[in-house]
Amino acid sequence: MIPSAFEYERATSVDDALAKLAATGGAGKLLAGGHSLVPLMKLRLNEPTTLIDIARIAELVGIREQDGLIEIGAGTVHHDVATSDVLRNRCPVVSDTAATIGDPQVRNRGTIGGSLAHADPAADYPAMLLAVDAQIQIQGPGGVRAVPAADFFQDLFTVDLAPDEIITAVRFAPVRAAAYAKLYQRASRFAIVGVAASLDVADGVIRGARVGLTGALSHAVRLTAVEAALVGQPATGSATAAAAKGAGAALSDVNADLHASEAYRRAMVSVFTKRALDGALARV
Numbered sequence: 069m070i071p072s073a074f075e076y077e078r079a080t081s082v083d084d085a086l087a088k089l090a091a092t093g094g095a096g097k098l099l100a101g102g103h104s105l106v107p108l109m110k111l112r113l114n115e116p117t118t119l120i121d122i123a124r125i126a127e128l129v130g131i132r133e134q135d136g137l138i139e140i141g142a143g144t145v146h147h148d149v150a151t152s153d154v155l156r157n158r159c160p161v162v163s164d165t166a167a168t169i170g171d172p173q174v175r176n177r178g179t180i181g182g183s184l185a186h187a188d189p190a191a192d193y194p195a196m197l198l199a200v201d202a203q204i205q206i207q208g209p210g211g212v213r214a215v216p217a218a219d220f221f222q223d224l225f226t227v228d229l230a231p232d233e234i235i236t237a238v239r240f241a242p243v244r245a246a247a248y249a250k251l252y253q254r255a256s257r258f259a260i261v262g263v264a265a266s267l268d269v270a271d272g273v274i275r276g277a278r279v280g281l282t283g284a285l286s287h288a289v290r291l292t293a294v295e296a297a298l299v300g301q302p303a304t305g306s307a308t309a310a311a312a313k314g315a316g317a318a319l320s321d322v323n324a325d326l327h328a329s330e331a332y333r334r335a336m337v338s339v340f341t342k343r344a345l346d347g348a349l350a351r352v
């Protein structure tokens with residue numbers, strides 16, 4: 069439980085962090101809240117030669133709304149996302165999701181950027197970011213780029229992020245009619261199954277839907293069959309029940325571990341898809 073020896077450096081800006089990261093030639097790691105990286109280092113599953121601390125970079129922290137978009141800095145801790153007035157008023161599914169993460173210690177140190185880069189298959193933010201159609205803002209030696217959440221999460225602990233890049237923010241248009249529903253793993257509070265849903269309803273009819281799933285597969289995905297089944301349906305509980313019914317059965321390669329069997333997870337995907345959809349309906 070003792071990590072390999074490493075150097076520690078503190079970055080003062082995003083440019084400084086990128087320069088320090090480049091100087092390690094691929095052997096360094098960014099350190100944000102440390103709640104995922106440090107346990108891996110203690111198990112020697114990750115042995116960076118240098119840790120570059122980005123936790124005090126002011127430009128990475130904060131939640132702002134501008135030109136119709138909300139931006140959350142990558143260094144913003146889960147507690148600040150959970151308690152943000154902007155998010156609670158304009159896009160409550162985001163603060164609701166953050167409030168379900170871990171315990172107060174985790175929420176006060178862990179960051180949204182660290183969670184996205186780490187990409188634990190049971191992490192909460194990925195499902196929610198799929199449902200609000202967020203863009204992940206990334207900076208690297210080649211400049212700045214934005215990746216849609218739907219393309220960012222690629223496989224187990226694998227995302228569209230190069231070792232010499234840094235996530236700077238996530239950006240999305242606020243969605244009111246959206247909700248997150250989660251089956252908690254009792255000890256850590258990670259998601260055994262977590263579903264986020266957002267609905268576009270006009271004149272009592274569902275015009276569009278986005279449903280993000282975490283916890284059940286190697287990485288977060290959109291439930292496109294559920295989304296398609298909702299479009300054109302009346303905005304009622306019967307429509308959400310019909311769309312959610314086969315959601316779990318339709319999945320391939322469902323996780324099984326000591327917390328839940330494959331069959332149980334499949335059943336819970338349908339149950340929590342229905343709950344997330346009904347939560348979104350209640351906010352229409």
Ligand SMILES: Cc1cc2nc3c(=O)[nH]c(=O)nc-3n(C[C@H](O)[C@H](O)[C@H](O)COP(=O)(O)OP(=O)(O)OC[C@H]3O[C@@H](n4cnc5c(N)ncnc54)[C@H](O)[C@@H]3O)c2cc1C
Pocket residue numbers: 097098099100101102103104105106142143168169170171174177178179180181182183184185186188190191192193233234235236256257258259
């Ligand atoms: C007891 C416990 C319970 C938890 N429960 C939950 C839960 O219920 N739900 C949940 O979703 N998560 C949970 N977590 C994980 C938690 O949310 C972590 O905070 C998060 O996964 C990592 O964020 P961090 O800031 O601590 O990142 P770190 O641990 O500092 O970094 C993680 C990885 O991301 C990289 N990184 C960090 N910031 C950036 C950046 N801006 N750009 C590029 N790469 C970066 C690092 O180099 C490292 O590889 C739990 C953790 C613990 C310890």
